[in-house]
Amino acid sequence: MNSEKKLSTELLATRISYIEAIQNIIPNDPIEATDIQDAIQWLHSTPQIHKPHNMRRHLGVIFLVLSPDRQYTFIMNHRKAQTWLPPGGHVDMGLSFQDAVRLEMREELQKEAIFIYPNPFFLTNTTTQGLNAGHIDTTAWFLVEGNPNDNYQVIEKEASEANWIKLSLLKNMPDYIHLSRAVSKLPQYLK
16 A cells, blocks of 8 residues: 555544544533534535644644542633633644644643543534634543642643633633533533
8 A cells, every 4th residue: 555545544544533433422402412413514524624724624622631529620821712721722634532632731731641531522613712713623522630739831822821720610701601511511421
């Protein structure tokens, strides 16, 4: 098999893994159900799903870093989005969702990702705000272990500040409604 055909086969297998992972997410509300169906249709019909090959819409990951007692999560005041968000980033071509989480965790927090749940538990399609406003991020959300007693080295170009916040307070953060929606799903995955 020549190298181009091998790469094409690997990329197709990776795309199929995205579709299967998204199909296995159980929607928690009508918005998520619509987002899941839209994402699956997009993944089936769009030739390019990664930055920089598709700048109008691309694939991303977000991960909730949870404290051992599952009462707190780590969020960052993202410079580009200009709002408080969990860590995450775009999925580079050829990476699985899990490998993208591992890469972003190392890049943004200088920590290794330890998955609480190995698959995405939530999916969003979001029109971006802030400095990169106007494109759509189709984002798979993950749960990873964290510890408020550890030192998280946040890269200054990514966030102006970061902190642990009590999960129950996220309901009062209207800037990014997906956070409270994601938190409402946690009991299903933290049994």
